[in-house]
Amino acid sequence: MLQRFLDPTVLAGISGLDLIARTVVDGFVAGLHRSPDFGFSQEFAEYRAYSPGDDLRHVDWNVFARTERAYLKRYRGETNCQLTILLDCSRSMKFTSHTIDKLEYARYLTASMAYLAKMQRDAAGLIVFDDEVRNFVPPSTRQGQLARLLHAVEKAEVGNRTDYEKPFSHVREFLHRRGLIAVISDFWEAPEQVVKTIAPLRFHGNEVVLFHVLDPEEIRPKFRDPALLEDLESGATLEVSPEYVAKEYPAKMDAHLAEIESRAKGAGLDYFLIDTSRPLDAALREYLAIRKGRM
Amino acid sequence: MGFFTPWFLAGAVAVGLPIWLHLLKRHKTDPKLFPSLMFFEFRETSSVKHRRLDHLLLFALRVLMLLLLALLFASPFIRRSTAASNGKKLTVVAIDRSFSMRDGDRLDRAKNQALQVLGSLRPGDQAEVIALAGQVQALTQVTNDSAALRAAVASVQPGDSRASFGELARYLRTLSEAQKMPIEVHLASDLQKSAMPPGFADLRLAPATTLVLHPVGGAAKNWTVESVVAPRRVFDPKRVKIQATIAGFGTPAAKRTVTLLLNGRELQSKSVDVPENGRAPVEFLGLDAPYGFSKGEVRIDSADSLAIDDRYYFSTERADPRKVLFIDDGRHARAELYFRVALDASGDGGFHLETLRPDVAATATLANYAFVVLNDLSSVPQNLEGSLQLYVNGGGSVLAVLGPGSAVLPRVPVLDEAIQASSYAGREGDRFLTVTDIDSGHPALRSVDRFNGVKFYQAIHVSSGKSRVLAKLNDQTPLLLERAIGEGKVLAFTSTFDNVLNDLPIHASWVPFVAQIALYLGGGGAEQSLNLPVDSYVELRTGNSKGAAAEVLGPDGKRMLSLEQGVTARNIALDREGFFEVKSASGRRSLVAVHSDRRESDLAPIPAETLDLWKGTGSADSTPAGGAAGATGAADQPWGLWPYILLLLLGVAVAESVVADGFLRPSAPQREELKREAA
Numbered sequence: 009m010l011q012r013f014l015d016p017t018v019l020a021g022i023s024g025l026d027l028i029a030r031t032v033v034d035g036f037v038a039g040l041h042r043s044p045d046f047g048f049s050q051e052f053a054e055y056r057a058y059s060p061g062d063d064l065r066h067v068d069w070n071v072f073a074r075t076e077r078a079y080l081k082r083y084r085g086e087t088n089c090q091l092t093i094l095l096d097c098s099r100s101m102k103f104t105s106h107t108i109d110k111l112e113y114a115r116y117l118t119a120s121m122a123y124l125a126k127m128q129r130d131a132a133g134l135i136v137f138d139d140e141v142r143n144f145v146p147p148s149t150r151q152g153q154l155a156r157l158l159h160a161v162e163k164a165e166v167g168n169r170t171d172y173e174k175p176f177s178h179v180r181e182f183l184h185r186r187g188l189i190a191v192i193s194d195f196w197e198a199p200e201q202v203v204k205t206i207a208p209l210r211f212h213g214n215e216v217v218l219f220h221v222l223d224p225e226e227i228r229p230k231f232r233d234p235a236l237l238e239d240l241e242s243g244a245t246l247e248v249s250p251e252y253v254a255k256e257y258p259a260k261m262d263a264h265l266a267e268i269e270s271r272a273k274g275a276g277l278d279y280f281l282i283d284t285s286r287p288l289d290a291a292l293r294e295y296l297a298i299r300k301g302r303m
Numbered sequence: 304m305g306f307f308t309p310w311f312l313a314g315a316v317a318v319g320l321p322i323w324l325h326l327l328k329r330h331k332t333d334p335k336l337f338p339s340l341m342f343f344e345f346r347e348t349s350s351v352k353h354r355r356l357d358h359l360l361l362f363a364l365r366v367l368m369l370l371l372l373a374l375l376f377a378s379p380f381i382r383r384s385t386a387a388s389n390g391k392k393l394t395v396v397a398i399d400r401s402f403s404m405r406d407g408d409r410l411d412r413a414k415n416q417a418l419q420v421l422g423s424l425r426p427g428d429q430a431e432v433i434a435l436a437g438q439v440q441a442l443t444q445v446t447n448d449s450a451a452l453r454a455a456v457a458s459v460q461p462g463d464s465r466a467s468f469g470e471l472a473r474y475l476r477t478l479s480e481a482q483k484m485p486i487e488v489h490l491a492s493d494l495q496k497s498a499m500p501p502g503f504a505d506l507r508l509a510p511a512t513t514l515v516l517h518p519v520g521g522a523a524k525n526w527t528v529e530s531v532v533a534p535r536r537v538f539d540p541k542r543v544k545i546q547a548t549i550a551g552f553g554t555p556a557a558k559r560t561v562t563l564l565l566n567g568r569e570l571q572s573k574s575v576d577v578p579e580n581g582r583a584p585v586e587f588l589g590l591d592a593p594y595g596f597s598k599g600e601v602r603i604d605s606a607d608s609l610a611i612d613d614r615y616y617f618s619t620e621r622a623d624p625r626k627v628l629f630i631d632d633g634r635h636a637r638a639e640l641y642f643r644v645a646l647d648a649s650g651d652g653g654f655h656l657e658t659l660r661p662d663v664a665a666t667a668t669l670a671n672y673a674f675v676v677l678n679d680l681s682s683v684p685q686n687l688e689g690s691l692q693l694y695v696n697g698g699g700s701v702l703a704v705l706g707p708g709s710a711v712l713p714r715v716p717v718l719d720e721a722i723q724a725s726s727y728a729g730r731e732g733d734r735f736l737t738v739t740d741i742d743s744g745h746p747a748l749r750s751v752d753r754f755n756g757v758k759f760y761q762a763i764h765v766s767s768g769k770s771r772v773l774a775k776l777n778d779q780t781p782l783l784l785e786r787a788i789g790e791g792k793v794l795a796f797t798s799t800f801d802n803v804l805n806d807l808p809i810h811a812s813w814v815p816f817v818a819q820i821a822l823y824l825g826g827g828g829a830e831q832s833l834n835l836p837v838d839s840y841v842e843l844r845t846g847n848s849k850g851a852a853a854e855v856l857g858p859d860g861k862r863m864l865s866l867e868q869g870v871t872a873r874n875i876a877l878d879r880e881g882f883f884e885v886k887s888a889s890g891r892r893s894l895v896a897v898h899s900d901r902r903e904s905d906l907a908p909i910p911a912e913t914l915d916l917w918k919g920t921g922s923a924d925s926t927p928a929g930g931a932a933g934a935t936g937a938a939d940q941p942w943g944l945w946p947y948i949l950l951l952l953l954g955v956a957v958a959e960s961v962v963a964d965g966f967l968r969p970s971a972p973q974r975e976e977l978k979r980e981a982a
Contacts, residue, residue: 235335
């Protein structure tokens with residue numbers, strides 16, 4: 009039943025990103041028929057003296073054999089996977105042809121990934137950008153990190169036009185530790201430029217995944233009449249005919265998508281195209297697959 | 304071409320709407336936001352050009368549609384010559400045969416004038432002869448048969464009706480519309496002023512109608528018995544008063560002798576001074592009438608050429624006071640007292656109240672009573688209700704008074720309406736109820752002053768499915784209901800007569816109310832006046848009593864109805880002076896006195912200038928300059944173009960729909976795209 013909450017149109021009716029994230033992830037996990045601790049491995053943290061009432065299963069009998077004192081082994085989540093989400097909030101992300109726009113969809117995805125990371129004790133961080141870095145939450149496993157992330161996601165508003173060059177050079181300064189970097193954007197830029205800007209993140213040993221968020225109307229626009237189009241970011245206008253939109257635009261768009269995927273993979277970046285009318289689980293599955301590869 | 308309503312042409316400015324839609328609006332297309340234009344190119348395809356052509360066609364059709372609509376409302380017409388150009392015209396010869404034409408040899412002179420007109424017609428000329436009285440009577444069809452036309456003129460006999468030139472004008476307008484040719488009307492009449500309609504517009508003649516007058520009268524002095532007021536029924540001959548009015552039209556002051564006759568016997572004679580051109584009242588006291596109907600007459604000594612209006616017929620009936628049955632179960636003694644006193648005080652003493660208990664009344668012969676009152680009965684014996692129903696069906700009348708006693712009954716006796724509840728004027732609301740809705744024109748409620756000031760504290764709520772509500776209280780409870788059953792009728796009063804549930808019995812409207820109710824119910828069926836003017840109608844049956852024959856004997860003693868008419872006719876018009884013996888379908892007999900309309904006695908003619916104006920209404924020359932009719936000739940008639948414009952408009956509307964449909968329908972590639980999406 010929870011699977012239905014993965015549908016973005018259903019999620020749009022839920023207020024509060026934390027609840028959305030929880031709903032998505034619980035629904036997603038329930039769909040996997042696995043434990044919520046999927047991919048979780050435990051790591052020794054410290055010893056603690058036994059006190060009456062403690063579970064005897066956790067007593068380290070080797071230590072007891074050596075010292076004749078009972079100590080309990082304590083564990084903690086593995087935290088050597090650091091997730092950094094780069095969320096594009098340029099003006100083009102505001103576009104929608106149905107219930108939710110691309111930015112909203114990206115917010116759900118970001119919140120869900122952050123929640124999933126918290127469940128796996130991963131350190132999660134967030135960078136919101138358009139042509140500048142608008143917000144930065146450093147990756148951490150501290151108490152309240154999820155709330156900080158969700159607050160930052162909630163606060164993310166559409167800004168100006170996208171410029172990958174400037175913010176990504178800053179991002180490289182922020183990231184000191186190896187980890188997983190998820191870039192959520194509509195990538196309305198020449199594929200060559202996109203890959204050229206993002207690929208350096210990979211040089212530090214990071215796994216980079218590009219979530220290419222697009223509205224179905226962007227992939228296959230449907231115009232019955234000639235229309236005057238205005239570019240959301242530049243404000244330029246152009247009168248286009250339905251014949252062009254029906255025949256030539258899809259071909260160009262398909263070529264663009266193929267090129268960006270090809271160039272991304274050629275640069276060692278994972279690429280995943282997301283249609284905002286589709287449920288979120290495919291994107292989460294992609295994230296987990298990559299996350300698993302890092303374990 | 305002209306327009307009947309040219310101001311509607313201003314509606315043509317509505318063409319601005321399609322201009323805005325097609326030309327202006329197109330340049331103000333709202334831009335559609337799109338994330339990036341990096342894959343778009345400017346290209347104006349052939350389909351856009353094609354669509355623009357479609358737009359222009361659609362635009363033209365829409366503009367044309369609006370223009371035609373404005374034109375349709377402006378009602379354009381063209382003037383077309385009528386048959387006048389061929390020299391054809393219709394001659395109408397109208398002869399006045401109203402009551403005033405009995406004066407001297409007026410009618411003979413009128414007929415001579417008519418024959419002269421017919422003699423002047425050329426062979427083949429179309430003509431029609433009509434007679435004018437209360438109604439216009441066509442004596443011939445439109446024909447060129449001279450013999451038939453002359454015979455029709457010869458057959459005209461004087462009548463007793465009143466002439467109406469308004470009716471004549473209406474007939475001529477209809478004729479003009481039907482014949483579509485110029486009409487020449489020759490009116491042979493005494494042209495009485497009293498024959499004019501109330502409004503001059505009613506005299507309007509159709510265009511191309513020429514009125515030629517042949518006056519046969521002139522101012523003449525005339526005395527007449529203008530009116531007589533006599534009681535319908537005489538119960539006590541000594542208390543009877545007969546009032547008459549003697550009028551003189553164009554007369555000098557004179558002394559006239561007025562005589563009262565009854566059944567041809569002279570009873571009283573008085574001398575009265577009639578002022579110059581004025582009126583004088585005369586009153587006769589006492590009328591020694593035998594039992595039954597009597598033929599009365601008030602007559603003055605004749606001193607003018609119109610002697611027939613020197614007498615005035617009236618009819619009266621000598622009868623014993625009729626009995627009214629008051630059925631009471633003894634619980635409301637005061638109600639009987641109030642009702643009896645009001646009945647005695649109500650005038651001529653024509654009713655005598657008899658009170659019986661319900662069980663005794665069940666065995667009484669109800670046909671002996673003028674009407675029956677059921678006073679708040681808590682139970683009605685079955686045989687009493689049965690005999691009441693028979694009594695009402697046969698023409699009797701029942702007044703059912705409802706109160707706390709009747710509230711226990713499921714239905715109102717005889718009226719057969721459900722008793723629903725009892726309405727009280729509660730302490731929390733109004734302290735009393737009043738009458739707010741009343742049919743004050745109803746005979747039973749004519750003099751009750753709308754029950755002003757009467758307070759009702761309780762009323763029985765009765766449903767009014769089959770009955771007519773004559774009066775309502777302010778909480779919408781029906782107060783007085785009426786239902787016609789068979790030949791009779793039933794009234795139900797939903798409050799009591801005992802000064803407990805209301806204060807009506809101690810109110811000023813009580814006695815008139817009882818008097819009117821008694822007259823209305825005691826008359827049996829619809830109470831018809833016995834003294835009527837000529838051309839009045841007498842009702843012969845009220846219900847659906849098929850099979851029962853009615854009978855009417857005219858002044859000459861001949862039957863006026865055939866056997867078939869006797870069993871089917873609902874009423875009959877009395878078209879001449881004299882006494883008519885009427886037996887209605889319910890078996891009730893009456894003697895009706897019919898007298899001519901005394902406005903006919905005023906022989907003063909219409910002023911010449913008024914006649915000139917009347918003649919001018921039919922001529923196109925009389926229309927104001929610049930008027931819609933134009934002055935293109937008397938023989939031209941406006942010919943409306945609206946049917947053709949309407950047809951054209953419908954055609955354009957269909958074309959617009961087809962073009963608009965083609966424009967809105969998706970092209971073949973778009974349809975394929977839609978199919979793919981659906982799949």
